[in-house]
Amino acid sequence: MAGKKIKKLRRKVAKLKAKLSAINGMHSDAQISPLAPPGGFPDLPAITGVRFAALNSGVRYKGRDDVMLAELNAGSVIAGVFTKSSTRAAPVLDCQEKLGAPASGGAAILVNAGNANAFTGSHGQASVNALTGEVARVLNIDPVRVFSSSTGVIGEPLAHDLIVSKIEELHRTLDAEGACKAANAILTTDTFPKGACATIAGDGGTMQIAGFAKGSGMIAPDMATMLVYIFTDAKISQSLLQELVSATSDSTFNCITVDSDTSTSDTVLVAATGQSAAKEISELASPAGNAFADALHGVMRDLAHQVVRDGEGATKFVEINVTGAKSDQDARCIAMSVANSPLVKTAIAGEDPNWGRIVMAVGKSGAVADRDKLSIRFGDTAVAENGWVASSYLEEAGAQYMKRQDIEIGLDLGIGTGKSVAWTCDFTKRYIEINADYRS
Amino acid sequence: MAGKKIKKLRRKVAKLKAKLSAINGMHSDAQISPLAPPGGFPDLPAITGVRFAALNSGVRYKGRDDVMLAELNAGSVIAGVFTKSSTRAAPVLDCQEKLGAPASGGAAILVNAGNANAFTGSHGQASVNALTGEVARVLNIDPVRVFSSSTGVIGEPLAHDLIVSKIEELHRTLDAEGACKAANAILTTDTFPKGACATIAGDGGTMQIAGFAKGSGMIAPDMATMLVYIFTDAKISQSLLQELVSATSDSTFNCITVDSDTSTSDTVLVAATGQSAAKEISELASPAGNAFADALHGVMRDLAHQVVRDGEGATKFVEINVTGAKSDQDARCIAMSVANSPLVKTAIAGEDPNWGRIVMAVGKSGAVADRDKLSIRFGDTAVAENGWVASSYLEEAGAQYMKRQDIEIGLDLGIGTGKSVAWTCDFTKRYIEINADYRS
Numbered sequence: 103m104a105g106k107k108i109k110k111l112r113r114k115v116a117k118l119k120a121k122l123s124a125i126n127g128m129h130s131d132a133q134i135s136p137l138a139p140p141g142g143f144p145d146l147p148a149i150t151g152v153r154f155a156a157l158n159s160g161v162r163y164k165g166r167d168d169v170m171l172a173e174l175n176a177g178s179v180i181a182g183v184f185t186k187s188s189t190r191a192a193p194v195l196d197c198q199e200k201l202g203a204p205a206s207g208g209a210a211i212l213v214n215a216g217n218a219n220a221f222t223g224s225h226g227q228a229s230v231n232a233l234t235g236e237v238a239r240v241l242n243i244d245p246v247r248v249f250s251s252s253t254g255v256i257g258e259p260l261a262h263d264l265i266v267s268k269i270e271e272l273h274r275t276l277d278a279e280g281a282c283k284a285a286n287a288i289l290t291t292d293t294f295p296k297g298a299c300a301t302i303a304g305d306g307g308t309m310q311i312a313g314f315a316k317g318s319g320m321i322a323p324d325m326a327t328m329l330v331y332i333f334t335d336a337k338i339s340q341s342l343l344q345e346l347v348s349a350t351s352d353s354t355f356n357c358i359t360v361d362s363d364t365s366t367s368d369t370v371l372v373a374a375t376g377q378s379a380a381k382e383i384s385e386l387a388s389p390a391g392n393a394f395a396d397a398l399h400g401v402m403r404d405l406a407h408q409v410v411r412d413g414e415g416a417t418k419f420v421e422i423n424v425t426g427a428k429s430d431q432d433a434r435c436i437a438m439s440v441a442n443s444p445l446v447k448t449a450i451a452g453e454d455p456n457w458g459r460i461v462m463a464v465g466k467s468g469a470v471a472d473r474d475k476l477s478i479r480f481g482d483t484a485v486a487e488n489g490w491v492a493s494s495y496l497e498e499a500g501a502q503y504m505k506r507q508d509i510e511i512g513l514d515l516g517i518g519t520g521k522s523v524a525w526t527c528d529f530t531k532r533y534i535e536i537n538a539d540y541r542s
Numbered sequence: 543m544a545g546k547k548i549k550k551l552r553r554k555v556a557k558l559k560a561k562l563s564a565i566n567g568m569h570s571d572a573q574i575s576p577l578a579p580p581g582g583f584p585d586l587p588a589i590t591g592v593r594f595a596a597l598n599s600g601v602r603y604k605g606r607d608d609v610m611l612a613e614l615n616a617g618s619v620i621a622g623v624f625t626k627s628s629t630r631a632a633p634v635l636d637c638q639e640k641l642g643a644p645a646s647g648g649a650a651i652l653v654n655a656g657n658a659n660a661f662t663g664s665h666g667q668a669s670v671n672a673l674t675g676e677v678a679r680v681l682n683i684d685p686v687r688v689f690s691s692s693t694g695v696i697g698e699p700l701a702h703d704l705i706v707s708k709i710e711e712l713h714r715t716l717d718a719e720g721a722c723k724a725a726n727a728i729l730t731t732d733t734f735p736k737g738a739c740a741t742i743a744g745d746g747g748t749m750q751i752a753g754f755a756k757g758s759g760m761i762a763p764d765m766a767t768m769l770v771y772i773f774t775d776a777k778i779s780q781s782l783l784q785e786l787v788s789a790t791s792d793s794t795f796n797c798i799t800v801d802s803d804t805s806t807s808d809t810v811l812v813a814a815t816g817q818s819a820a821k822e823i824s825e826l827a828s829p830a831g832n833a834f835a836d837a838l839h840g841v842m843r844d845l846a847h848q849v850v851r852d853g854e855g856a857t858k859f860v861e862i863n864v865t866g867a868k869s870d871q872d873a874r875c876i877a878m879s880v881a882n883s884p885l886v887k888t889a890i891a892g893e894d895p896n897w898g899r900i901v902m903a904v905g906k907s908g909a910v911a912d913r914d915k916l917s918i919r920f921g922d923t924a925v926a927e928n929g930w931v932a933s934s935y936l937e938e939a940g941a942q943y944m945k946r947q948d949i950e951i952g953l954d955l956g957i958g959t960g961k962s963v964a965w966t967c968d969f970t971k972r973y974i975e976i977n978a979d980y981r982s
Contacts, residue, residue, distance in 0.1 A: 111551035189905030189913045221901045221913065223930030256898025257931055320885060320902065361884045362802075363899075364906035444801045444884070445760060445977055452978030458696025459803075461661045462760065465629030466804035473629045473661065490663030491697055530978070531971040537885055538892030538970070 137411035137419050137507065137527070138294045146281045146299050146312040149333040151175035151375025154280030155272040156287035159265045162216025162254060167287035169265055171272040172331065173241060174209040178375045179340035180249065181347040183355075185323075185368035192219050192226030193250045194369060196234070200246050205340060209247040210237050211331060211371060212265075213288045215316070219252035219260040220366040229262040236269045251329050251369045253316065254290055281333075285314035288329055291536060292318045292412050298404035300397035302336075304380025305390050309336040311401050313372075317409035319537065321360035322442070323351075323368055330355070330370040330405055336394055337382035338374050346386060346395055347372045354402040357434075358525045360413035361533070362442040372398075410525045415532030418450050420525070421510045427520035432469035436513065437524035439467035447529030450509065455500025457485045460511065475516030480509070577851035577859050577947065577967070578734045586721045586739050586752040589773040591615035591815025594720030595712040596727035599705045602656025602694060607727035609705055611712040612771065613681060614649040618815045619780035620689065621787040623795075625763075625808030632659050632666030633690045634809060636674070640686050645780060649687040650677050651771060651811060652705075653728045655756070659692035659700040660806040669702040676709045691769050691809045693756065694730055721773075725754035728769055731976060732758045732852050738844035740837035742776075744820025745830045749776040751841050753812075757849035759977065761800035762882070763791075763808060770795070770810040770845055776834055777822035778814050786826060786835055787812045794842040797874075798965045800853035801973070802882040812838075850965045855972030858890050860965065861950045867960030872909035876953065877964035879907035887969030890949065895940025897925045900951065915956030920949070 152174055156167040174180075182201050184194050212233055219226050234248035241248075252260060277283075285295040299312040317328030351370055376382075383391050411419055422440050427433035440446055443463040449456035457478050464471050474489035480503040484492040503509070592614055596607040614620075622641050624634050652673055659666050674688035681688075692700060717723075725735040739752040757768030778786075791810055816822075823831045851859055862880050867873035880886055883903040889896035897918050904911050914929035920943040924932040943949070 107548055108551065111548065185905075187902070187905030188907075188909070188911040189901045189916070218898075221898060221926070221929060223914065223928065225930070256901055257926070258898075322906070363883050363885045363902060366902050366905050443803050444973070445803045448974050448977035451974065454978070458658075458661060458698075461629045461696055462627070462803060462806055465625075465627030465806050466762070467628075469628070471628040474663065476629070486661070486697070488663065489661060490665070529974065531974045533884070534888050534891065534969065534971045534974060537888035538894070 133293065135293045135412045135416060137416055139408065139411070143282055143285065143295050144297045144299055146297050147301070147310045148278040149310050149312050149375060150335045150377035151178060152333045152373070153276035153278050154284040155275040155277065156280065156283045157268055157271060157275070159214065159268050161214060161261055161264050167283065168216050169212070169214045169268065169272070170284035170287040171237065171276070172211040172284065173276050174373050175375050175377065176208045178209050178373050179205060179338065179343055180209060180371060180373045181340060181344035182369065182371045183348055183351045185365055187364055187366050189221060189366050191252060191367045192222065192230050193252050194367060196227070196230045197249050197369060200249060203246040205247065206244070207247060208241060208243040209373070210241055210243065210249070211373070212237050212248065212250045213329065214252050214265055215288050215290050216254040217252060217258055217260045218254045218256050218367050220256045222257065222259050225259050229260045232262045232266055236266045240269045240273045249371060251367060253288065253329055253367050256366060281312055281314060288316045290316065290318070291414060292316050294412055296405055296408035296412065298401045300401050302393045302397045304336070304378060306381045307379025309334060309378045309380050309394060311397055313401050313405055315405040315409055318412045319361060319414040320363045320365040321358065321409060321413065322362045322364045323355045323358065328365060328368055328409055332372040332401060334372070334374045335376070335378040336374050337376040337378060337380065342383065342386065343372060343374055346398060350399050350402050354399065354406045357523055358406045358410050359438060359441050360410065360527060407525060410527050413527035414536045415530040416527030417530055418528040419508045420450060420527060422513065422524045422526070423510065424513045424515070425521045426514040426516045426518060428470040428515070428518040429520040430522055431520070433520040433522035435469040436464055436467045436471070437522045439463045440511065440513070441524040441526035444529055447526070450504065451528040451530045453501065453504040455480060455497065455504050457500070460513070464513065470517065471515055472517055477514045477516065479512040573733065575733045575852045575856055577856055579848065579851070583722055583725065583735050584737045584739055586737050587741070587750045588718040589750050589752050589815060590775045590817035591618060592773045592813070593716035593718050594724040595715040595717065596720065596723045597708055597711060597715070599654065599708050601654060601701055601704050607723065608656050609652070609654045609708065609712070610724035610727040611677065611716070612651040612724065613716050614813050615815050615817065616648045618649050618813050619645060619778065619783055620649060620811060620813045621780060621784035622809065622811045623788055623791045625805055627804055627806050629661060629806050631692060631807045632662065632670050633692050634807060636667070636670045637689050637809060640689060643686045645687065646684070647687060648681060648683040649813070650681055650683065650689070651813070652677050652688065652690045653769065654692050654705055655728050655730050656694040657692060657698055657700045658694045658696050658807050660696045662697065662699050665699050669700045672702045672706055676706045680709050680713045689811060691807060693728065693769055693807050696806060721752055721754060728756045730756065730758070731854060732756050734852055736845055736848035736852065738841045740841050742833045742837045744818060746821045747819025749774060749818045749820050749834060751837055753841050753845055755845040755849055758852045759801060759854040760803045760805040761798065761849060761853065762802045762804045763795045763798065768805060768808055768849055772812040772841060774812070774814045775816070775818040776814050777816040777818060777820065782823065782826065783812060783814055786838060790835070790839050790842050794839065794846045797963055798846045798850050799878060799881050800850060800967060847965060850967050853967035854976045855970040856967030857970055858968040859948045860890060860967060862953065862964045862966070863950065864953045864955070865961045866954040866956045866958060868910040868955070868958040869960040870962055871960070873960040873962035875909040876904055876907045877962045879903045880951065880953070881964040881966035884969055887966065890944065891968040891970045893941065893944040895920065895937065895944050897940070900953070904953065910957065911955055912957055917954045917956065919952040
């Protein structure tokens with residue numbers, strides 16, 4: 103009898119313990135986002151003219167790489183877009199200045215994670231000078247050709263000496279196959295490294311593009327975004343590359359948001375080494391120019407999506423397609439208003455087909471909208487039309503759709519031809535945990 | 543031996559059960575906000591010329607009042623401000639039209655909670671007509687003098703017949719002392735009713751102001767806000783009252799935000815019955831005009847603060863004071879950027895003095911800022927100055943300050959004389975729970 107009771111109580115203890123452990127599990131830190139690409143980090147092709155190295159500097163993290171160096175051959179051109187934040191970090195200001203400088207000789211990109219070197223007064227530029235100066239000395243290139251980024255905590259001085267002392271070791275370990283190691287070294291709250299690549303048939307040979315990104319929180323790019331490094335062996339002028347990168351950022355990175363907060367360190371750098379056998383791309387309106395632009399767009403959109411898929415606490419990937427707006431600008435404004443609405447994002451987290459909140463977000467956007475011409479769909483399911491719920495809509499169909507991991511919300515304004523897209527994730531308790539419980 | 547084991551296991555079960563119950567307790571619904579005014583709902587004075595009634599209509603809630611009627615004597619004037627949402631609800635559009643109509647005879651305000659009658663197509667206006675028509679018939683007044691509001695779920699048709707059938711009972715139970723009952727009838731996710739009042743010494747007698755509000759989520763007023771009803775016996779023209787209410791909304795309700803989401807139903811109505819013995823206020827630039835404006839400002843700010851103090855999931859009340867900006871508009875833009883930043887609000891929830899995130903929010907605001915002239919303080923503690931951490935600042939002092947329930951963040955831009963204030967709350971897991979787990 104007593105034996106039976108003991109067994110019963112033991113089962114009860116086991117059950118209660120499992121419940122507690124499940125609850126605690128939700129707070130654990132080491133999980134990879136459920137939205138991460140199933141195949142893991144892609145097998146990036148080596149880009150002729152580019153070598154990578156990464157190691158641990160001890161600035162903040164233990165037991166993982168936190169600095170990466172990319173070395174570029176002589177003649178490489180570099181294009182970039184950056185955060186518009188008025189409190190942007192010292193390395194961002196430094197990169198912006200250097201992009202305009204006349205380019206000759208080799209080049210390099212140095213990135214550290216764990217400290218953003220942002221809002222660090224005059225110390226900030228001194229750190230940038232020390233770091234880029236040492237890279238220039240060791241690689242024997244012009245300091246104006248050394249670009250740098252820092253990501254992590256804002257407002258703490260960067261212990262740049264720790265990194266300066268490692269530049270020679272970085273130089274010694276440069277490796278054409280080192281992109282994956284480099285992609286891992288720049289992560290902060292990210293749960294997986296983000297990479298993408300493309301091969302283009304050029305005129306006289308193929309061209310390759312390989313890139314990687316970091317970003318998970320403080321994601322609401324404004325003409326630029328998080329940290330992104332893309333490399334290609336294409337032959338292309340700096341001005342043409344810059345034109346392409348600016349336009350393509352606008353339709354990729356600038357269409358994503360995780361939390362409406364814009365980083366002080368957002369940087370996209372695209373470097374072209376010109377080592378491909380293919381002829382130079384001398385205009386974008388050419389078969390090779392188009393093919394290269396399409397491929398670059400694909401790589402940038404892929405990386406942008408991966409940043410959203412690693413959104414802090416994300417469990418759903420959401421695409422918002424706006425059509426029929428008065429202008430493209432109005433369409434973007436509406437798409438972003440929906441994508442940034444805490445009430446829409448929490449409803450999606452709760453798998454609640456609460457389309458009334460989408461109506462609210464359209465209304466607050468400031469864009470022109472006629473309530474009685476607005477229609478909404480979830481995937482192929484018509485939800486609302488002509489200012490009210492669609493006659494064919496069943497709440498159960500909406501609820502079923504919301505259980506999906508990838509969700510598409512369509513909004514037609516019915517008043518024009520303007521269109522835009524936004525990509526975002528849901529808003530969960532885990533986001534609050536990550537940002538309330540730890541200093542990022 | 544077996545007995546001991548059973549006892550031990552029983553203790554273990556009890557302990558584990560207590561842990562689970564504590565975790566479940568955090569999800570319970572019935573808690574009053576920890577930021578609620580300690581004295582509870584104030585003892586509002588009766589306003590001569592105003593009577594209230596409230597009851598349950600059965601539209602959505604059980605066991606609580608969900609409709610209130612306010613009856614106003616002949617000659618009352620009514621001023622209002624409303625949401626600028628382009629998807630605003632039918633009752634809002636109806637109120638806006640009626641405000642401009644010539645006023646004579648008695649007036650009334652009818653409010654229901656549980657259904658917002660928003661995005662309900664032509665059914666929306668039909669409901670408003672049915673409701674205001676029945677009030678006009680029963681009270682024997684012009685329908686153009688009957689104002690109405692609805693708050694609750696968006697996109698579901700309002701079962702207005704349930705309310706229409708109760709108008710006679712509302713009329714029979716009108717009571718000059720009924721403001722508290724009316725204030726309770728308009729709540730939705732609110733955890734406490736919000737009231738405020740003032741007495742002004744006028745010329746020839748005193749004037750009284752009494753008002754109440756609802757609001758907890760979907761709070762980011764844009765030239766108007768949630769639902770607010772204020773009553774006074776002052777003698778004042780509609781045009782003068784409207785001028786005052788519009789200006790005062792701008793420095794009270796328009797300075798608050800809970801979640802950056804703007805409601806489709808935001809409405810502020812201020813009714814003046816003219817029954818005070820005090821002389822008419824014929825211009826604002828007079829002793830009585832100033833006193834009345836000050837008192838009205840106090841009542842509106844008090845109600846605005848109470849809405850923030852009932853912010854969904856709030857555990858901290860936060861005031862953001864911006865000074866030294868290029869213009870007042872820039873200052874407001876910065877104050878709201880900080881007040882709406884999920885990263886700032888989650889840091890406050892976590893009692894983390896993470897001032898780097900405040901720098902980020904200034905940077906993304908779009909307002910003019912010089913990083914190296916920016917200074918930040920928590921209460922009286924200097925945190926950052928001249929673009930970096932203040933030399934006197936100790937992280938422990940910041941951490942200690944963040945433990946307070948009421949927090950003041952000061953931001954000086956150091957470049958002009960523009961100033962503004964914003965009031966907000968922190969951003970907790972409870973907000974996500976409220977909005978992910980339940981349809982609001």
